[in-house]
Amino acid sequence: MAYWLIKSEPEECGLTHFIAASDQGIPWDGVRNYQARNFIRAMQPGDRVLLYHSSCQRVGIAGELRVISEPYPDPLQFDPDSRYFDAKATRVVPRWTAIDLVLASALSRLVPLVELKRMKAFKSSPLVKKGNRLSVMPLTREQWLAVEKIA
DNA sequence: GCCAACGTTGGC
DNA sequence: GCCAACGTTGGC
Numbered sequence: 001m002a003y004w005l006i007k008s009e010p011e012e013c014g015l016t017h018f019i020a021a022s023d024q025g026i027p028w029d030g031v032r033n034y035q036a037r038n039f040i041r042a043m044q045p046g047d048r049v050l051l052y053h054s055s056c057q058r059v060g061i062a063g064e065l066r067v068i069s070e071p072y073p074d075p076l077q078f079d080p081d082s083r084y085f086d087a088k089a090t091r092v093v094p095r096w097t098a099i100d101l102v103l104a105s106a107l108s109r110l111v112p113l114v115e116l117k118r119m120k121a122f123k124s125s126p127l128v129k130k131g132n133r134l135s136v137m138p139l140t141r142e143q144w145l146a147v148e149k150i151a
Numbered sequence: 152g153c154c155a156a157c158g159t160t161g162g163c
Numbered sequence: 164g165c166c167a168a169c170g171t172t173g174g175c
Contacts, residue, residue: 007173033158055173113174131156133172 002047003139004039005061005127006101007054014053015062018103025102029074030084032096036136040097041071049101050139050147052127053110060112061147069100107151121146 006028008014018026031037049065073094076084089095117128121143126132 009173035158059174129156130174131172133157135172 002042002044003049003141003144004043004047005050005052005137005139006065007052007135009055010053010062011056015051015103015106018051018063018065018101019106022103025068025100027098028101029076029096029098031074031098031135032084032086033133033135035134037097039136039138040099042138043067043071043099045069048104048144050144054135058110058112060110060116061107061151062110063106064104065101066104067099068102071097071099074098107147109151111147111151115150116147119146119150 010016013026028040031040045067047067049067050061051063051065053059053062073091074084074096075098076082077086077089077094077096078091079085084096086095113128116122116125121140122128125139125143126134126137
């Protein structure tokens with residue numbers, strides 16, 4: 001079982017969306033960055049995921065999710081009407097990958113970025129680095145436990 | 152809204 | 164294969 005963190009704009013797909021879909025989960029699609037994609041491809045059912053709210057008034061970690069599918073080809077890459085359409089992707093050789101996630105639990109409070117920056121466990125994490133744009137990243141067990149402890 | 156960081160694209 | 168231009172991300 002591995003630990004991950006994913007970023008999302010709460011307006012787009014945040015904690016409230018996962019609460020609303022808490023019985024069936026939500027496909028995590030539309031990722032168009034190779035490094036993030038490669039992390040998605042390494043995910044397995046049962047993996048634990050922290051949901052981070054980005055580009056909003058209160059940036060920080062809002063909830064815990066769980067992976068409930070194997071990685072699969074992101075259907076949006078084949079849809080010409082989607083903003084995530086990719087003309088260079090084929091059914092035989094898909095380029096982008098999606099995964100299904102379900103809410104495990106909302107944190108008792110939002111753990112803000114400023115607080116993460118102070119935590120020893122996140123000292124070297126790309127999450128707290130200025131200019132970081134990685135939207136999917138692995139977490140160490142230490143980082144996961146550190147968040148659970150203070151949430 | 153601003154700006155820094157960084158990935159992608161395309162000309163050469 | 165280099166690198167400038169451009170677009171996007173994301174904190175503030």
